[in-house]
Amino acid sequence: MGCVIIVNIRDIAKAAGVSVSTVSKALNGYSDVKSKTREMILNVAKDMDYLPNVMARGLITKKSNTIGIFFGDRQNSGFDNPFFSELIRSIKDVAGAEGYDILIFANQKRNTSSYKTICYEKGVDGVILILTGDQRTDENIRELHESLPTVYIDSVSYQYNNVNFVETENVNASFHAVEHLIQLGHTRILKMAGDQVAKASYDRIEGYKQALSKHGLEVNNDLILYGEFSREKAYQLTKRFFSKPGGVTAVFSSSDMMAFGIIDALKDLGFKVPEDIAVIGFDDIDESKDYQPPLTTVHQQRFTMGETAAKMLLQLIDSQDGITRHATIPARLVIRESSGTKRGG
Amino acid sequence: MGCVIIVNIRDIAKAAGVSVSTVSKALNGYSDVKSKTREMILNVAKDMDYLPNVMARGLITKKSNTIGIFFGDRQNSGFDNPFFSELIRSIKDVAGAEGYDILIFANQKRNTSSYKTICYEKGVDGVILILTGDQRTDENIRELHESLPTVYIDSVSYQYNNVNFVETENVNASFHAVEHLIQLGHTRILKMAGDQVAKASYDRIEGYKQALSKHGLEVNNDLILYGEFSREKAYQLTKRFFSKPGGVTAVFSSSDMMAFGIIDALKDLGFKVPEDIAVIGFDDIDESKDYQPPLTTVHQQRFTMGETAAKMLLQLIDSQDGITRHATIPARLVIRESSGTKRGG
DNA sequence: CCACATTTCTAAAACGTTTTCGATAATTTT
DNA sequence: AAAATTATCGAAAACGTTTTAGAAATGTGG
Numbered sequence: 001m002g003c004v005i006i007v008n009i010r011d012i013a014k015a016a017g018v019s020v021s022t023v024s025k026a027l028n029g030y031s032d033v034k035s036k037t038r039e040m041i042l043n044v045a046k047d048m049d050y051l052p053n054v055m056a057r058g059l060i061t062k063k064s065n066t067i068g069i070f071f072g073d074r075q076n077s078g079f080d081n082p083f084f085s086e087l088i089r090s091i092k093d094v095a096g097a098e099g100y101d102i103l104i105f106a107n108q109k110r111n112t113s114s115y116k117t118i119c120y121e122k123g124v125d126g127v128i129l130i131l132t133g134d135q136r137t138d139e140n141i142r143e144l145h146e147s148l149p150t151v152y153i154d155s156v157s158y159q160y161n162n163v164n165f166v167e168t169e170n171v172n173a174s175f176h177a178v179e180h181l182i183q184l185g186h187t188r189i190l191k192m193a194g195d196q197v198a199k200a201s202y203d204r205i206e207g208y209k210q211a212l213s214k215h216g217l218e219v220n221n222d223l224i225l226y227g228e229f230s231r232e233k234a235y236q237l238t239k240r241f242f243s244k245p246g247g248v249t250a251v252f253s254s255s256d257m258m259a260f261g262i263i264d265a266l267k268d269l270g271f272k273v274p275e276d277i278a279v280i281g282f283d284d285i286d287e288s289k290d291y292q293p294p295l296t297t298v299h300q301q302r303f304t305m306g307e308t309a310a311k312m313l314l315q316l317i318d319s320q321d322g323i324t325r326h327a328t329i330p331a332r333l334v335i336r337e338s339s340g341t342k343r344g345g
Numbered sequence: 346m347g348c349v350i351i352v353n354i355r356d357i358a359k360a361a362g363v364s365v366s367t368v369s370k371a372l373n374g375y376s377d378v379k380s381k382t383r384e385m386i387l388n389v390a391k392d393m394d395y396l397p398n399v400m401a402r403g404l405i406t407k408k409s410n411t412i413g414i415f416f417g418d419r420q421n422s423g424f425d426n427p428f429f430s431e432l433i434r435s436i437k438d439v440a441g442a443e444g445y446d447i448l449i450f451a452n453q454k455r456n457t458s459s460y461k462t463i464c465y466e467k468g469v470d471g472v473i474l475i476l477t478g479d480q481r482t483d484e485n486i487r488e489l490h491e492s493l494p495t496v497y498i499d500s501v502s503y504q505y506n507n508v509n510f511v512e513t514e515n516v517n518a519s520f521h522a523v524e525h526l527i528q529l530g531h532t533r534i535l536k537m538a539g540d541q542v543a544k545a546s547y548d549r550i551e552g553y554k555q556a557l558s559k560h561g562l563e564v565n566n567d568l569i570l571y572g573e574f575s576r577e578k579a580y581q582l583t584k585r586f587f588s589k590p591g592g593v594t595a596v597f598s599s600s601d602m603m604a605f606g607i608i609d610a611l612k613d614l615g616f617k618v619p620e621d622i623a624v625i626g627f628d629d630i631d632e633s634k635d636y637q638p639p640l641t642t643v644h645q646q647r648f649t650m651g652e653t654a655a656k657m658l659l660q661l662i663d664s665q666d667g668i669t670r671h672a673t674i675p676a677r678l679v680i681r682e683s684s685g686t687k688r689g690g
Numbered sequence: 691c692c693a694c695a696t697t698t699c700t701a702a703a704a705c706g707t708t709t710t711c712g713a714t715a716a717t718t719t720t
Numbered sequence: 721a722a723a724a725t726t727a728t729c730g731a732a733a734a735c736g737t738t739t740t741a742g743a744a745a746t747g748t749g750g
Binding site for chain 2 (some may be wrong): 006049051052053054055056058059064065066071084085092093095096097098099100101102103104105106107108109110117120121122123260286287290291292
């Protein structure tokens with residue numbers, strides 16, 4: 001490594017012929033420094049390529065201009081799901097525009113699993129959580145959002161009344177997806193759900209049930225499978241389910257990845273999609289439009305979700321007003337080919 | 346925000362009845378502290394829920410246990426390309442296993458565009474660059490890798506002899522892709538290249554030329570287009586190129602995204618792929634296998650690349666030995682349908 | 691029991707900032 | 721011109737660690 005000369009605030013104070021405190025004030029826009037000397041100091045600083053040391057500054061101000069992101073769990077690091085990459089991109093854009101960088105928590109050598117501890121240790125100003133499954137204890141989760149600005153994206157497990165979160169309009173969107181299937185003439189519809197703990201997952205089942213009820217169809221728990229948001233798991237469950245006859249003609253999946261697994265399985269069993277079985281997914285990830293058949297699915301506005309979460313977090317950091325914020329992002333059904341056309345008789 | 350009591354090293358020194366320095370040494374595994382007192386201190390620290398302040402520590406040690414990642418450029422934040430999300434995932438896994446977190450540089454409010462400056466400001470221990478196009482000046486790039494452990498992934502623009510990088514076996518893989526087209530009977534093959542500055546992009550053209558030469562085919566610069574790795578741009582160029590006859594029966598693209606744009610354009614022009622025109626891509630992103638027609642493409646081992654880069658960087662950080670490291674990751678041609686079958690006479 | 695080596699501990703400096711408070715200089719008021 | 725006010729600056733403390741240099745305690749050999 002070639003050596004690099006790093007100048008500190010003392011060096012530029014010396015060069016400018018003023019005190020360290022005056023330099024600091026000039027740099028941070030304090031009012032008690034003459035505009036002429038401020039300009040002079042700024043010039044010297046620029047000439048000498050001065051960079052404030054973020055550690056020293058953070059030590060005093062307790063701010064790092066960094067927001068943290070927790071992704072998924074240990075085994076499945078979250079980036080597996082293409083859903084996440086657009087989320088993080090929008091977070092990056094919003095936070096970046098406001099002068100923040102992004103820290104992704106990765107270190108697995110910590111001697112703690114406390115979110116609060118980890119956040120404090122790294123000195124992030126706030127944190128966004130994008131969790132899947134049931135990877136946190138209640139104590140852990142409460143501790144975090146009680147001590148630090150926190151926003152959950154589509155992943156609150158139990159609803160505290162003081163948790164900030166962004167979610168998709170899950171119930172409504174699922175309702176419409178299932179209603180569409182019903183209008184196409186389906187009466188026995190399988191629900192491939194995610195899990196039973198996440199609010200998002202629960203709500204997608206809820207919308208399914210509401211649509212059935214509204215149209216006088218029976219809700220049958222045998223028609224609800226739990227694919228854990230895994231393509232592989234959905235494949236297995238589908239293969240087992242459809243290997244015996246049951247009169248089911250349509251499937252509503254809680255994610256596109258699972259929908260792919262479902263369709264793969266149906267094809268392997270000799271069914272045609274959508275002629276024999278109609279399938280609707282959830283997410284509208286990039287692959288879905290190019291899939292064969294192109295997937296009918298619920299479009300989640302990932303960019304808007306990330307954007308909203310980031311803005312929400314920056315607000316929380318700025319104001320510290322203790323107000324709890326929620327946002328529900330609209331979703332719409334994108335009708336492609338996998339849901340098929342109206343059934344004859 | 347509920348208040349959280351944060352204890353510092355002084356508090357636990359008082360509670361343990363020893364000096365601050367002894368606590369520090371006990372915590373950091375120094376040898377000059379009796380094992381009995383060390384144990385006692387560790388217990389007190391755990392009981393009091395002590396967390397070291399990373400700012401204060403970093404101020405002295407100049408380490409942050411964080412590696413930085415620069416992604417793409419300002420406009421196109423990098424996550425657009427699905428190629429990147431797998432890269433970052435593997436980096437996260439490797440770095441995380443070794444006790445590092447990941448900082449993604451996002452802040453656009455900085456008053457500098459110097460990589461070195463930005464890295465120093467955040468105190469990262471090393472940095473991985475995944476750049477596209479020509480978004481850095483030579484001065485900027487040199488300054489960075491001279492002052493900080495740095496690994497480039499498939500994105501060195503000019504070859505310094507002291508730059509660490511990981512790249513795909515671009516020349517070789519491209520050679521085989523084009524040779525495959527030649528063996529299928531194609532003689533006029535269009536090259537949709539990326540740009541002319543990145544080494545990766547250059548090498549993919551080089552492999553194309555080598556294959557032509559080996560089989561006695563003429564290299565014609567009119568058959569090399571520059572799609573800048575953009576699906577849209579590739580679409581435009583393809584549409585213009587194929588609107589006049591030229592006897593071209595195959596296209597070799599430097600990315601899958603561009604290949605999609607190419608195929609879209611060909612379809613719009615009324616060509617059939619692969620019957621009329623064969624197309625081969627590069628990257629093997631997830632969409633490619635589900636695309637219609639499934640894309641023949643060069644599979645880049647993204648996971649291996651990210652993994653290798655991360656390991657390389659951690660080595661550089663650890664050893665500081667000044668040794669320059671390179672890694673070339675094998676790639677293989679994945680033959681699907683878009684390249685078609687052997688041409689009849 | 692003394693001289694010396696070794697083990698174990700501590701005081702204090704250092705890291706590079708920000709911020710408080712008081713000092714000085716400049717300006718205004720009386 | 722003196723007094724009061726205001727604008728501008730600087731000294732020093734503080735942030736929470738690590739590390740150096742040395743002091744105290746303990747052990748060892750004669």
